Amino acid sequence: MHIARELLIRILAGAAVLWAAASLAFAILQLFPSDPVQVIYGADTSITPEVRAAIRADFGLDRPVWEQYQHFLIRIAQGDLGISYQQRRSVVSIIGSELGSTLVLASLSVAIAVLMACVASLLTSGRRTWLRRVLSSIELLSVSTPAFWIGILLLTFFSFKWQLFPVVADEGWRSLVLPVVTLALAVFGSLSQVMREEMDLALEQPFILTARTRGLSEWAIRWRHAFGHALIPFITISTEIFGGLLAGSIITEQVFGRPGLGRITLEAITNHDIPVVMGIVLLVAFVFVALNIVADLLYRVVDPRLRVSAS
Amino acid sequence: MPLLNVENLSVSFPGAAAIRGLSFTVDAGQCVAIVGESGSGKSVTARALVGLAGDNAAVSADRLQLDGRDLLNLSPSQWRSVRGRQIGFVLQDALVSLDPLKTVGSEINEALIQHTDIPRRAARQKVLDLLTSVGIPDPEQRIDQFAHQLSGGLRQRALIASAIAAGPALLIADEPTTALDVIVQAQILSLLREMKAKGTGLILISHDLAVVASLADHIIVLKDGAVVETGSPKQVFSAPQAAYTRALLAAIPSVQTKGPRLTAGMDAETASPIEQAPSEWAALEARALTKSYEGWLVVDNVDMKLQTGETLGLVGASGSGKTTLARLLLALQQPNKGKVFLNGKPWSHLTERQRRPLRPRLQLVSQDPLGSFDPRYKVIDILTEALRITDLPKREWTARATQLLQFVGLSETHLSRRPRQLSGGQRQRVAIARALAMQPDILICDEPVSALDVSTQAQVLDLLEDLKRQFGLTILFISHDLGVVHHVSDRVMVMHAGRIVEEGPVDTVFAHPRDAYTQGLLAALPRLPSYEA
Numbered sequence: 001m002h003i004a005r006e007l008l009i010r011i012l013a014g015a016a017v018l019w020a021a022a023s024l025a026f027a028i029l030q031l032f033p034s035d036p037v038q039v040i041y042g043a044d045t046s047i048t049p050e051v052r053a054a055i056r057a058d059f060g061l062d063r064p065v066w067e068q069y070q071h072f073l074i075r076i077a078q079g080d081l082g083i084s085y086q087q088r089r090s091v092v093s094i095i096g097s098e099l100g101s102t103l104v105l106a107s108l109s110v111a112i113a114v115l116m117a118c119v120a121s122l123l124t125s126g127r128r129t130w131l132r133r134v135l136s137s138i139e140l141l142s143v144s145t146p147a148f149w150i151g152i153l154l155l156t157f158f159s160f161k162w163q164l165f166p167v168v169a170d171e172g173w174r175s176l177v178l179p180v181v182t183l184a185l186a187v188f189g190s191l192s193q194v195m196r197e198e199m200d201l202a203l204e205q206p207f208i209l210t211a212r213t214r215g216l217s218e219w220a221i222r223w224r225h226a227f228g229h230a231l232i233p234f235i236t237i238s239t240e241i242f243g244g245l246l247a248g249s250i251i252t253e254q255v256f257g258r259p260g261l262g263r264i265t266l267e268a269i270t271n272h273d274i275p276v277v278m279g280i281v282l283l284v285a286f287v288f289v290a291l292n293i294v295a296d297l298l299y300r301v302v303d304p305r306l307r308v309s310a311s
Numbered sequence: 312m313p314l315l316n317v318e319n320l321s322v323s324f325p326g327a328a329a330i331r332g333l334s335f336t337v338d339a340g341q342c343v344a345i346v347g348e349s350g351s352g353k354s355v356t357a358r359a360l361v362g363l364a365g366d367n368a369a370v371s372a373d374r375l376q377l378d379g380r381d382l383l384n385l386s387p388s389q390w391r392s393v394r395g396r397q398i399g400f401v402l403q404d405a406l407v408s409l410d411p412l413k414t415v416g417s418e419i420n421e422a423l424i425q426h427t428d429i430p431r432r433a434a435r436q437k438v439l440d441l442l443t444s445v446g447i448p449d450p451e452q453r454i455d456q457f458a459h460q461l462s463g464g465l466r467q468r469a470l471i472a473s474a475i476a477a478g479p480a481l482l483i484a485d486e487p488t489t490a491l492d493v494i495v496q497a498q499i500l501s502l503l504r505e506m507k508a509k510g511t512g513l514i515l516i517s518h519d520l521a522v523v524a525s526l527a528d529h530i531i532v533l534k535d536g537a538v539v540e541t542g543s544p545k546q547v548f549s550a551p552q553a554a555y556t557r558a559l560l561a562a563i564p565s566v567q568t569k570g571p572r573l574t575a576g577m578d579a580e581t582a583s584p585i586e587q588a589p590s591e592w593a594a595l596e597a598r599a600l601t602k603s604y605e606g607w608l609v610v611d612n613v614d615m616k617l618q619t620g621e622t623l624g625l626v627g628a629s630g631s632g633k634t635t636l637a638r639l640l641l642a643l644q645q646p647n648k649g650k651v652f653l654n655g656k657p658w659s660h661l662t663e664r665q666r667r668p669l670r671p672r673l674q675l676v677s678q679d680p681l682g683s684f685d686p687r688y689k690v691i692d693i694l695t696e697a698l699r700i701t702d703l704p705k706r707e708w709t710a711r712a713t714q715l716l717q718f719v720g721l722s723e724t725h726l727s728r729r730p731r732q733l734s735g736g737q738r739q740r741v742a743i744a745r746a747l748a749m750q751p752d753i754l755i756c757d758e759p760v761s762a763l764d765v766s767t768q769a770q771v772l773d774l775l776e777d778l779k780r781q782f783g784l785t786i787l788f789i790s791h792d793l794g795v796v797h798h799v800s801d802r803v804m805v806m807h808a809g810r811i812v813e814e815g816p817v818d819t820v821f822a823h824p825r826d827a828y829t830q831g832l833l834a835a836l837p838r839l840p841s842y843e844a
Contacts, residue, residue: 206402207410213361213400214422214473215391224421228412304457305411 003300010296014289021285022076025278026069034272036061039085059083076282082275084268091279094264099283102253102260104176106245109183114238116184117192121230122222125199135192142189151182151255167257179256183249187241194237198230205229231302239291247284314339314512315360315481318374322352322359324367329355330536335529337481342503342513344523346559347533348764349735353516356533357485360514361398362390378480396426399474403486405466409458415442415469416454419476426477441472446502463629464495471502481512488522492628492791497835500526518764521563521794521837524548532556548840562769563839564798572776573769573798592655594619594753594785595640595673600649602635609635610646611809617753622779622786624800624817626793626832632809633789637757640787641675642666671700671749678758680742684730690716690741691726697748715744718781719774736767740774747778757789772799793836797821805829 036059037052056062060071075082081091120139124132158178159167166175202208203226211221250262261280268276300306313336320333330352337343347353358364360375362385375382377397385393394400402408409418419438423429429437435454442450445468458466467487474482484503488496504526507513517523523530530547532540532555539553551557562573593616602610609632617623627633638644640651642659651659653669661669677683684693694712703711713723719740730738739759746754756775760768772795779786790796796803796817803820805813805828813826824830 206404206407209363210400210402210408210418210470210473211410211421212363213394213398213402215393215395215425215477216421217388217391220425225410225413228410303412305459 007293007297010293014293017289018282018285019073022073022278022282023069025281026072029274029278030065034274036085036274039272039274059085081279081282084273084276086271086273086276091275094276095261095279095283098259098261098264101258102246102249102262105179105183105249105253105258105260106242108176108180109187109245110238110242112180112184113188113191113241114234116188117195117234118227120192121195121199122219122227125196125222125226126203139189139192142185142187143193144189145186146251147182147186147249148251148255150185151179151252154178154182155255175256175258179252179258182252182256183245187245191234191237191241195230195234198233199226202226202229228302232299235295235298235302239295243284243288243291246287312379313337314341314378315514316374316376317360318372320356320359320372320375321370322355322364323369324365328536329364329368330359330533333531333533333538335531335541337512337514339480339512340507340510341528342507342515342526343529343531344515344517344527345531345533346517346520346523348518348559348766350535351533352536353518353533354485357400357483357514357516360483361394361400363394392426395422395474395479396477397479397481399477399479399482401467401471401474401482401484401487403488404490405470406458406463406490408470409466409473411458414455414457415461415466415473419469419473422473422476438472438476441476442469445469445472445475446498447472462495463491464498467491467495467499468502471499475506475511479511481514482506483514483516485516486518487515489518493793493835493837494628494831496522496837500837519563519837520548520559520765521565521839524840525837532559544840559765560839562766563794564769564772564792565794565839572773574766574773592619592652593617594654595658595787596652596655597636597640598650598652600636600639600646600651602632602639602644602646608809610639612649613809613811615804615811615814617785617787618802619752619785620783621801622788622799624796624803625787625789625806626791626796626803627806628791628832631806633791633806634757636806637675637755637787637789641673641755672752674746674749674751674754676739676742676746676754676756676759678761680738681730683742684738686730688729689726690728690730690733693730693741693745694726694748697745701749711748715748716741718747718778719744720770734767735763736770739763739771743771743774743778747782750782751784753785753787755787755789758791759788760795761790761792768795775799793821793832805832 037047037055040055041047053062060068063071079092081095083089084091084094087094120135124135155167155178158164165178199222203222208221208225211225216224246261248262248265249260250266252258253260253262254266261283264276265280267273268280315337317336318334321331322329333356335343345353345356355364355368359368359370360382362382364370372383377393382393409415416435416438419441420434423434423437438454439450442453447453447465447468453461453465453469458469461469471484471487482503487503488499491499500522503513503515507526513526515523515526520530524544527544530540530542530544531538532547532553534555540547540551540556542552546552547556548560551560564573595617597613597615600610600613600615601608611632613636615623625633625636635644639646639659642651642661646659649659650657653673658666658669688696691709691712694715695708698708698711709726712726716722716725721737721740721744725733725737725741730741733741743759754775759775760771763771775786775788776799778784786799788796788799800817802815803817804811805820805826807828813820813824813829820829821833824833
């Protein structure tokens, strides 16, 4: 019952964050106004003032700021993010059509990176072996190499040289392999570093010594005892990275010519297509709020001390 | 044939020997106690016996045999079959020695899975039996609980259950009662005594001679990695051969040591005590003080007076509300009800701005001085930070800091050290010097010697006594250690579940306790045996 109440509080707090993000975006927009007529017709001077006024009225820009703000909030609450200046489609349908592609890419990449980080940490934490040195070096490379460079290298070898995977084009799962591997490699380093450091710390704790005195094997000690203690920071950073990938893998999507949120973000910004930009800002805020709530729930699964006792 | 036979055991780490030339045997149903202060090598010895001295430790011995089996050249997997199965191991402080993410049942079960092929359902019943056998009530409920849901005593019992799950013939207990209060300590010791009576061989490791006295058949005293004394309890307690053992015995504060100094050698430079003008008001007075957290009464309607010039002891088990009471008296927390008066004037109900000029008169010495120091500060910085608040001119700070260090038995050379470069006793001296910098009237000492070895503890207790005379201090001395409180206090208050259950002159309370809880505390107190008769 406690959990339900706390969840409700978290959701309300999340809604407040979304409202704040929307308001801030709206406020900034008032400081740097953009003219939809300019966006739609460019430098076409044949637009009469009457037509211009009509278009502005269409977007509700002729009304007082306060009224615009009210209207804006009501629309968002109804799930309506407005109409793109440029494409004359609803922002929801624009984002909706690209979201799936980004979601698949980000989920697969993070899932693979998480798996790799767990295996690497379980194999090498608390030990000084050659394997640890090798994996640490790979992590360092991963952390310090930009994703687009990893992507270009992969393309050079696996597409151009050996022609194992397609360069661009959407050819089902085969065209997904290289972008997923690129992003997974790029985020693996920091995930694995955090995980192993936390496991190393856990392995110093007295309860690990107790477990050893029971005759447990090294593997059992790491898997059954140390691993759980590394999970909380690991969940924190994993969800953060996942949110980051959802919000913008712009460059990776460009390198592989993939559709996705990154591409429409870039287009919307260069074209001053304000409704789309606002929609993406709100989506990103929503994603982070939701991921935070999920992470909080996962913490409770991992650590019994965080569960509110009924007594 | 002895159960465990150790001949000439040595353990060394790169650059330092941890233990040299240790020999002893343990028979079934016998208890060998290894006693020593921190750094004596006692814990390293215990770990070497289960092959866990560490990767960089060099272990050598002429003989190391368990039940006739040579332990010296075991492979890692052979060691694993010894640990838990043949030798059980109990560490101190079960809060950190049990995995906080696992239920106690699964921790105990682990040893069963590792060493027996008991089926799952039978295993649960076996765990329940083990919990019952170590005296845990409601095992059906406890088995699925986590360490943080159990009291200190229950945790320690669960830890013991996990060590004996696979039926080892030898049990090594490394400071098994150190984190526990006396009543729980007595219960754990009697549990160990039962296991000994059933034929388990026991190696008991402790810094406290009084704790091992009732259990040991043979005592080994270690100092700096070497054996300084070995013999039966009778030999060790009635005719200690080594000067170190005698000093160790003399340093234990108890009913018998009331009055004289605990450290030999230097007699008190009996600086004539400052005569206190009899005061109309108590130095510190609490009236009907009450504090609760989340509906839990931590301090329950406490009335107390700390008279000017006295040392008032406050005793109680962990969780009794002692520290919360101290925080209320220091006005670091506000009571829900009741008031505190300083020299008869309002104290707890002032605003913080009004209180601040008076704060220097009331100083705190806490258990863990390391935690109360900024680790990057040198001792001089720690002291001048306090002097900054006084009206001493800046050019005199260094001289004053040196003087303060001399008061507490340190010297100018310590000014440039950092907290981590000091020993535990030296840190506590610096903490006391910092408190003295404010020229306080009252010291509130919250477990000031609990983290210290017995001989260091003796030095700090003597120091507090000297300072009290020299500066005419009034002291509230909070401790769970009855011996210590009896040694230092003029009067004593016993706290239990947030209430003061007994109060009076210290000798009266200790000799004729009226309250049932106080009687229980005193009965549980481990005592050094006397062999006069």
